[in-house]
Amino acid sequence: KAGVTQTPRYLIKTRGQQVTLSCSPISGHRSVSWYQQTPGQGLQFLFEYFSETQRNKGNFPGRFSGRQFSNSRSEMNVSTLELGDSALYLCASSSFDRQGDSNYGYTFGSGTRLTVV
Amino acid sequence: GQNIDQPTEMTATEGAIVQINCTYQTSGFNGLFWYQQHAGEAPTFLSYNVLDGLEEKGRFSSFLSRSKGYSYLLLKELQMKDSASYLCAVRDQFYGQNFVFGPGTRLSVLP
Numbered sequence: 001k002a003g004v005t006q007t008p009r010y011l012i013k014t015r016g017q018q019v020t021l022s023c024s025p026i027s028g029h030r031s032v033s034w035y036q037q038t039p040g041q042g043l044q045f046l047f048e049y050f051s052e053t054q055r056n057k058g059n060f061p062g063r064f065s066g067r068q069f070s071n072s073r074s075e076m077n078v079s080t081l082e083l084g085d086s087a088l089y090l091c092a093s094s095s096f097d098r099q100g101d102s103n104y105g106y107t108f109g110s111g112t113r114l115t116v117v
Numbered sequence: 118g119q120n121i122d123q124p125t126e127m128t129a130t131e132g133a134i135v136q137i138n139c140t141y142q143t144s145g146f147n148g149l150f151w152y153q154q155h156a157g158e159a160p161t162f163l164s165y166n167v168l169d170g171l172e173e174k175g176r177f178s179s180f181l182s183r184s185k186g187y188s189y190l191l192l193k194e195l196q197m198k199d200s201a202s203y204l205c206a207v208r209d210q211f212y213g214q215n216f217v218f219g220p221g222t223r224l225s226v227l228p
Contacts, residue, residue, distance in 0.1 A: 004159075033215050043160075043204065043218035056213040090159065094214070106214075108159040 002027065004093050004109035012115045018079040021112045025072050025093030031055070032074040033106070034066060037088040049074050078114075086116045119143045121219035123205050128225045133195050137203050137222045139188045145210030151179055151190045152204040154221070160204055164190065192224075200226045 005024040013019050025032050033056075034046040045058035049068035066076040072093075078085055094106035121141045129135040141149070148167040152160040166172055166181035166188060178191040190203055205219040 031214075035218075042220045043206075043216075045212055045215045045217065048213060048215055056215055058212065058215075106162075108161070110157075110159045 006109040006112050010113050017081050020077045023074045023091035029093035029095050031094045033092045034076050035090045081116045083116050088113050119217040123219040123222045126223045134193050137190045139205030141186050141207050143207050143209050147210050148208040149188045150206045154202045195226050
């Protein structure tokens with residue numbers, strides 16, 4: 001079956017701009033989570049969407065937002081980009097229907113590498 | 118708060134055994150996971166522990182001690198393809214089923 005698809009793979013933006021990243025989950029998965037990965041901070045949880053609703057949220061400023069569509073595809077948006085937003089943005093999809101209901105980790109996409117100049 | 122610590126880098130020889138340690142502090146522990154990530158690729162799931170003890174899965178084993186906030190990943194019969202970053206991740210109830218990740222351990226396997 002197809003994996004988690006993230007587009008685009010690479011993106012270069014200028015400071016102050018905004019950006020939208022897309023994530024298509026594995027078919028049948030209704031939960032999509034987003035992470036930011038940087039060399040200094042590692043992988044950090046941004047937020048999770050389930051059934052078009054934000055279900056959990058990490059400790060990121062309001063410039064980071066997301067949404068989920070009825071087909072479970074998700075987008076994340078970063079407004080007023082800063083140099084420090086340069087990172088690999090990973091999404092992961094899972095089939096958990098209730099929080100904490102499974103013994104298994106979820107499936108990550110290959111990520112979108114965002115460079116802010 | 119949450120804190121996860123693991124060594125930054127390790128080096129081992131092909132065919133050898135290596136143990137990657139992870140210590141954690143979290144208020145809502147709900148499982149410890151290990152992921153492998155090759156450069157430029159997605160993290161892939163390796164193992165999962167929620168109860169104390171050893172879980173074995175082929176060449177990979179993972180151990181958990183909840184009272185000590187400690188886990189390790191054991192890799193046997195190392196192969197060159199095992200050169201990658203190994204990420205220790207705790208599922209924290211504060212974030213639902215999502216994870217707090219450690220900084221990752223970059224393992225280099227030498228011939």
